[in-house]
Amino acid sequence: DIQLTQSPSFLSASVGDRVTITCRASQGISSYLAWYQQKPGKAPKLLIYAASTLQSGVPSRFSGSGSGTEFTLTISSLQPEDFATYYCQQLNSYPPTFGQGTKVEIK
Amino acid sequence: EVQLVESGGGLVKPGGSLRLSCAASGFTFSSYSMNWVRQAPGKGLEWVSSISSSSSYIYYADSVKGRFTISRDNAKNSLYLQMNSLRAEDTAVYYCARDGPGYGDGFDYWGQGTLVTVSS
Numbered sequence: 001d002i003q004l005t006q007s008p009s010f011l012s013a014s015v016g017d018r019v020t021i022t023c024r025a026s027q028g029i030s031s032y033l034a035w036y037q038q039k040p041g042k043a044p045k046l047l048i049y050a051a052s053t054l055q056s057g058v059p060s061r062f063s064g065s066g067s068g069t070e071f072t073l074t075i076s077s078l079q080p081e082d083f084a085t086y087y088c089q090q091l092n093s094y095p096p097t098f099g100q101g102t103k104v105e106i107k
Numbered sequence: 108e109v110q111l112v113e114s115g116g117g118l119v120k121p122g123g124s125l126r127l128s129c130a131a132s133g134f135t136f137s138s139y140s141m142n143w144v145r146q147a148p149g150k151g152l153e154w155v156s157s158i159s160s161s162s163s164y165i166y167y168a169d170s171v172k173g174r175f176t177i178s179r180d181n182a183k184n185s186l187y188l189q190m191n192s193l194r195a196e197d198t199a200v201y202y203c204a205r206d207g208p209g210y211g212d213g214f215d216y217w218g219q220g221t222l223v224t225v226s227s
């Protein structure tokens with residue numbers, strides 16, 4: 001199985017900060033990577049797929065990059081509604097594994 | 108509007124069975140692969156199972172293989188997960204999620220989840 005490791009696991013930031021989350025795959029997955037946002041008690045929400053394609057309706061302050069084994073999710077200017085947990089997921093092969101999550105909290 | 112609504116969760120004893128359902132609306136259900144994903148209390152997301160649009164391809168996580176069965180009824184716009192031989196470690200919120208339209212497009216719509224608690 002392909003393992004995904006996110007860093008950091010926890011991040012404390014202020015409104016307006018630029019935030020970057022990294023996801024590393026244990027083997028190459030081309031660009032078959034998605035990013036999700038999850039708020040407490042809610043279902044995950046797809047933010048980005050194919051490593052860098054913004055899902056419809058997602059604000060442009062979110063962006064994704066990378067290919068192969070290293071990927072990043074960037075929030076250009078953190079907003080109050082962005083405090084949540086973020087997960088990466090690889091869709092290159094079964095099982096479609098998730099990273100362990102990165103919790104973004106208010107500083 | 109795409110909607111996925113799970114039902115069937117509840118409290119069950121170890122070794123027991125439960126059948127989850129996911130009612131889909133707002134899209135052509137028969138054209139999309141579907142998935143079950145679970146989340147244990149306070150933990151991360153774990154993919155459980157996937158089924159292709161015509162049920163030709165089915166996949167399971169090793170943790171549930173041989174105990175869980177995914178199925179769908181395209182005429183009823185419904186997805187199911189039959190869970191047998193349940194264990195305490197199966198306790199989680201179970202989400203159904205739709206595959207995006209293209210290969211590797213992620214899971215673009217999710218239900219609100221249904222809680223399964225396995226405890227004596």
